[in-house]
Amino acid sequence: MFDMIREMLSFDFIIKALVVGILVSLCAALLGVSLVLKRYSMIGDGLSHVGFGTLAIAVSLGLAPLQVSIPLLLLAAFLLLRISESSRIKGDAAIALISSSSLAAGVVVLAMTVGMNTDVCNYLFGTILAMKNSDVYLSVSLASVILVLFALFYNKIFSVTFDEGFARATGTNAKLYNMLIAFMTALVIVVGMRIMGAMLISSLIIFPALTAMRVLKSFRQVIICSAILSVCCFFAGILISFAFDTPAGASVVLVNLVAFLVFAAIAQAGKLVVVKEVK
Numbered sequence: 001m002f003d004m005i006r007e008m009l010s011f012d013f014i015i016k017a018l019v020v021g022i023l024v025s026l027c028a029a030l031l032g033v034s035l036v037l038k039r040y041s042m043i044g045d046g047l048s049h050v051g052f053g054t055l056a057i058a059v060s061l062g063l064a065p066l067q068v069s070i071p072l073l074l075l076a077a078f079l080l081l082r083i084s085e086s087s088r089i090k091g092d093a094a095i096a097l098i099s100s101s102s103l104a105a106g107v108v109v110l111a112m113t114v115g116m117n118t119d120v121c122n123y124l125f126g127t128i129l130a131m132k133n134s135d136v137y138l139s140v141s142l143a144s145v146i147l148v149l150f151a152l153f154y155n156k157i158f159s160v161t162f163d164e165g166f167a168r169a170t171g172t173n174a175k176l177y178n179m180l181i182a183f184m185t186a187l188v189i190v191v192g193m194r195i196m197g198a199m200l201i202s203s204l205i206i207f208p209a210l211t212a213m214r215v216l217k218s219f220r221q222v223i224i225c226s227a228i229l230s231v232c233c234f235f236a237g238i239l240i241s242f243a244f245d246t247p248a249g250a251s252v253v254l255v256n257l258v259a260f261l262v263f264a265a266i267a268q269a270g271k272l273v274v275v276k277e278v279k
Contacts (some may be wrong), residue, residue, distance in 0.1 A: 008242045016136050017128035017195055019249070021234050023143035024192035025204055029230035030150050031185050032209035033222050034161040041209075041264035042095050043080060043182060044202035047189045049099035050076040053196035054190075055123050056106035066138055069190040076102070077182040103198070126197030126249035128238070139191045146184045157181065158219060197250040204230060207256035214263040215270070233259055 027046075035041045051073055058068035076098060083094040093146055106123075129137075150157065159167040160177045168174050185205070194203045208226035217220050239250030244251075 004031060004243060013128060016131040018238060020131060020136055020139045021195050022231050023140060024188060025089050025230040025234040026227050027143050027146045027188045028204035029208040029226040030223060031181060031188060032205040033226055034157055034181055035205060036209040037161050041206050044185055044205040046080060046095035046099035047073055047076060047186050048193060048198045048201045050102040051189050051193045052123055053102035054105035056109040066135055066190060073186040073190045074183055077186040081179060081182050124197050124199050125247055126195050126200060128195055128248045131194060135194060142187050142191050146187055150183060153180065177194040200249040200253050203256060204254045207260055211263045214267040229259055
């Protein structure tokens with residue numbers, strides 16, 4: 001195995017994918033805990049579909065994908081929260097409305113402009129060959145910003161996650177921090193979509209948090225565990241992809257699924273032991 005890892009690390013494009021992917025996995029796991037607890041987990045899926053639409057626009061216009069996607073995704077995150085909070089279209093309905101429309105628009109734009117010259121699967125399901133040096137530099141910078149913001153506002157994020165009503169009562173601007181969480185999620189989506197793809201990037205947000213919650217209850221413990229799990233699963237997925245020539249994004253998702261099942265089994269076994277001790 002060590003020889004395989006050494007061989008894998010000899011390729012520059014894999015090192016680029018690992019650097020960006022590990023940082024994205026870490027950011028996604030940290031934000032995922034709050035999103036899952038606040039029942040906002042589907043916002044990641046919605047924004048990923050919007051991200052595909054923005055990538056399609058960038059490709060059709062011959063522009064840098066990240067430079068186009070970032071402002072448009074931030075705008076989409078703002079609109080999702082505003083629509084959910086201030087209109088008759090609530091929560092998952094607003095996400096479904098925007099995400100399905102963006103995905104359809106992206107497919108149509110690609111079909112009408114670049115046609116078959118672009119492999120749509122690369123945008124839908126990701127490819128580790130897509131990372132250019134400029135993408136790596138920008139991705140690392142954005143991921144670093146997300147980590148710094150999360151650390152600076154950890155207490156506020158914790159507050160609005162567990163009891164938004166109490167946070168408002170104590171003077172916390174809950175809307176501001178909800179928007180901050182949504183904006184950071186949008187950045188994670190646009191940075192990680194080149195590797196994971198529009199259809200799979202949301203799994204990095206949902207799986208680690210749900211997995212850690214199977215066995216842990218403390219917010220801090222879940223945060224730490226989900227971050228470690230996310231990074232380990234991403235590395236294992238890339239290793240499996242290299243060894244068996246499978247799609248990188250799909251391999252990472254399947255490793256996360258296995259981790260979830262293992263933790264779920266551990267949690268169930270723990271419950272059975274407790275029941276037997278009580279009896």
